[in-house]
Amino acid sequence: MNVKLETSLKCPFCGEEEMVLMPTDKCIRRYVCRNCKVVLEPKDKDCCVFCSYAKDKCPSMQEESDSGDSKLHL
Numbered sequence: 001m002n003v004k005l006e007t008s009l010k011c012p013f014c015g016e017e018e019m020v021l022m023p024t025d026k027c028i029r030r031y032v033c034r035n036c037k038v039v040l041e042p043k044d045k046d047c048c049v050f051c052s053y054a055k056d057k058c059p060s061m062q063e064e065s066d067s068g069d070s071k072l073h074l
């Protein structure tokens with residue numbers, strides 16, 4: 001399994017993109033944009049700010065979608 005730990009987090013308010021290392025042991029539910037200082041919080045149903053705003057899902061969601069893929073079998 002290939003879990004990406006570094007992702008590009010994009011602020012929905014100012015468009016600032018930042019490379020962020022995602023921790024595997026916890027969810028980040030608050031993230032302060034380095035540019036406009038707005039506090040990002042996960043949208044509905046998302047477990048962390050990465051799932052809501054980053055290019056990649058957080059490590060735990062990546063693992064989940066990996067096992068989901070094998071069930072779907074296109």
Ligand SMILES: [Zn+2]
Pocket residue numbers: 011012013014015016033034035036037038
């Ligand atoms: Zn921002």
